Amino acid sequence: MKLKLLVFAGLAELLGGSAIVVDVAADKLSPAQLKTYLIEQFPQAAPTLATSFIAVNQAYAEEHTLIGERDEVAIIPPVSGGEPQPGLATNPDMAEITLDPIAVEQVTAKVLHPNHGAAIAFIGTTRELTHGQRTTLLEYEAYTPMALKTMRQIIEEIGDLHPGTLCAITHRLGSVPVGEISVVIAVSSPHRDAAYDASRYAIERLKQIVPIWKKEIWEDGSEWKGHQLGPWDPTAANGGAQP
Structure with missing residues (x-):
């Protein structure tokens, strides 16, 4: 065949x-x-x-x-974490992939709730120096339909682990220059402990199961970066992330 x-x-x-x-x-x-x-x-x-x-x-x-x-x-291949088109955003879905710059306040607004006393936004940006090596640009690529599916899975897992907690995830694809935002994870909960725990869980889980890859472009070369947290097994329960 x-x-x-x-x-x-x-x-x-x-x-x-x-x-x-x-x-x-x-x-x-x-x-x-x-x-x-x-x-x-x-x-x-x-x-x-x-x-x-x-x-x-x-x-x-x-x-x-x-x-x-x-x-x-x-x-x-190990993750870094249809063809993307401008305006790919899935709003008002809590999982979103876009080619445009991410507005933190727009992602955070999705999780604000009058009964919640805590809201957290995790913001991932392009870092210039890593182990002394100067990065000039990150290039992100995704298996978009599966990436959205697994992002929604993470949001559902957080709801199961921390009932009442809301989570929204937005990831950018394409070129992300130094200092610009590649991912925002917004979480809200009635109490801050659950919000902190859910935020950490979401980013670790994203790195485990969401098929998004990044290419680090340096002054003198480039390299695709995959999972760097030990043996990679996205089929393991919770991907090794801690609730």
């Missing part, structure tokens, strides 16, 4: 494009079988493929999943 595979970030550079077609001698195959096949076909990408996960129909595939020709299949 012929499978069209969506590929992202540095893995797309290694495989020669953001969408590739492979022809496998089977009617169905498991995620592990697909990864083995790809490693054999693309040995130059073997280290990245070995740590990647397979997504089927915009969900991380389990071991027993069988992949068929009609499935939407994506190869998800």
Whole structure:
């Protein structure tokens, strides 16, 4: 069967494009079988493929999943954390992806509630210096439909962990210069302890399961940055994030 595979970030550079077609001698195959096949076909990408996960129909595939020709299949390399178009924002949804600069007050306004006494906005910006290396620009890329789906999942998880707590997440794609905002996570709750806990949970969980990647561009080169918090397993319960 012929499978069209969506590929992202540095893995797309290694495989020669953001969408590739492979022809496998089977009617169905498991995620592990697909990864083995790809490693054999693309040995130059073997280290990245070995740590990647397979997504089927915009969900991380389990071991027993069988992949068929009609499935939407994506190869998800470690995260940094349809084609994006201007005005992609999903307002009034609490999960939003945009190509435009993010207004913190607009994201925060989504979670303000008369019965809540605490509201927090986490703001992620492009840092100029990292371990002595000067960054000039960050480039963000996403598997957009799945990114929105997993962002909504995080919002639901926070509601389960901290009943009554509200959360809104907005992430920017494309070029984000030094000092500009790449992500805003707004949280509100009746009490501050839950708001603090939910805010930390949201950013850690986002780094674990949301298929968004960043490319650090320096004065003398560039590199795609993936998950940097130890072994990456987005299928683990809560992705290792602490409530």
